[in-house]
Amino acid sequence: MKFAFALKTVCVLGIFTWLSACSDDESQVTNIRLAHTLDVQHPVHMALEHMNSELLRISNGKMALRIFPSGQLGSEREIIELLQIGSLGMTKVSASSLEAFVPQMKVFSLPYLFQDQTHFWNTLQGEIGQRLLDAGSQYRVKGLGYFDAGSRSFYTTKQKVEKPQDLNGLKIRVMNSQSAVEMVNTIGGAATPVSFGELYTALQQGIVAGAENNPPSFYYSKHYEVSQYYILDEHTSIPDVIIIGTHMWNNLSDQEQAWLTQAMHLATEYQKQLWAESTQMSLEKVKEAGVTVLKADKSLFQNSVQPIFDELKGSDLEPLINEIKALGQANE
Template identity: 70%
Template sequence: MPINIFVKLISALALCIFLSSCSDDRHTSIRLAHHLDTQHPVHKSLVHMDEVLQKLSGGTMELVIYPSAQVGTEREVLELLQIGSMGMTKVSASSLEAFVPQMKVFSLPYLFDNHAHYWKTLESDIGQDLLDAGTPFLIKGLGYFDAGSRSFYTTKQKVETPDDLAGLKIRVMSSQTAVDMVNTMGGAATPVSWGELYTSLQQGIVGGAENNPPSFYYSKHYEVSKYYLLDEHTSIPDVIVIGTKVWDRLTAQEQGWLSQAMHEATEYQKVLWAESTAMSLEKVKEAGVEVMVADKTLFQDSVSPIYKSLEGTILEPLVESIKSMGEE
């Protein structure tokens, strides 16, 4: 085991969840780690979730939150959840693809007709089934947070159509679906870790990346990327997950409180996210970024081969079900 992961594991074990067995004075602290800044709307919503949980439980339950990658990367924290050394985390649905192959559906470009279609899907049986599908891998989805829509931003070369992506190195997450999308559009998909992306953009290792407006703003990538094209190719939700070893230690009442706090945090985060998106776009414009609105038809046409490749796979019926919800 690499030394850095070993050290983080020992640290996480020291922070392990303590569930006292006394019937009258039981107090449950759940450790929650994530990699985002404390100003990010996701962190603020998790703080709100803790406040709601403490209120519902009369102070007998709490979330102890460790932001800014204090404990490790998304992957490392997920591994700590699996062994029960950490309680909860926030991950992109793309990061769960290795455990739940069906999560790849969220990385498909232009899957949703609009934001209403997106939330209708997440709040349906489809969304719940995907949250539950990780339990064989010792992780359980509690709910979703809005992560907006991802769009392209570039440093030197303006992108307005798929043709403009030809040969351009675009940073993507470590997701084969994301790689396939950019390559199909004509770009050169280049996986780079989030922590190394600013420098990679600055040094020209990649010519651009793709993400939602708040992430573009809070990461300060706008300092080195002066073109932002709102093509909104994917809408990949964040997922709040809990390790099943921790979940199974909770009483039925505690599980109910936590689920209710999750629901209220989701509604709270929707509002924060919308406000943060609008603010972020204004801030990057003020900083000199040229924000453009794409002709989505051109981009939708460019990725049609991706949907043809799904024929006969486990994603085909799932895509059909999601598409039909938008038509209702």
């Protein structure tokens, strides 16, 4: 199958191949394959569809995204690796999934780093956020922008959690992220990495006693069907990141790069709105399904994770942490 690729005459065949034959014909469309792991009803997927619509509009039909949702082309890590070798164009991944490729992204997994949404977005859409997007270039990925992934909170199948001590000894599913493991273990839980696709069964069979995620993911994954409690402690705000392989980016013309950058900006603003609406709807739906949604005393949880920040004193990450905290204080 052929996919246009700006002003090059390359044709590569294979299931994961996205590069295609191109010509000097200006009417040729530049298609970029974009894969992600989320359901088509998820607000992130809808925002990516919006990004494609805007890209088609801005470029007068000369540039488009071809989106492969629901993990069709692999897990987040597998998709990132496809970007690195030039076998895929773009993807949406959690900042946590980028930790292994862009170590500075670990900062987003730190609990209670951001004071509020204003502080969060001032960081992401300012100089700090751009610097982190650019930090992936040496790993052959370039960040284009961020999507809101809300705040992650704990949910459990049987045991009500209202304070950190209630997590003591409970097996809590976390992403395959050292930062996530450390956070849950520090609070007192027993962090247990499990793939997202296997989590429903793990909760149902009691392999884990709970997990942590944002409200839309809790709802769309149907984890509320096997979980009785959801406590809104909102321990981390880990954004999604839209990334493009540097091989893809470097082969786009300046005009195509500008089109894609503009479409990214428009999609971000659209996704913020979708996310807020989806969060409210998701909480209403899980309550209707019988889940007890609890408000946490965040100060208790904040105190429980202070050892994480104490251990980071003198580390390479400390200057970035202080910079982010200072930005929040400046906006008080």
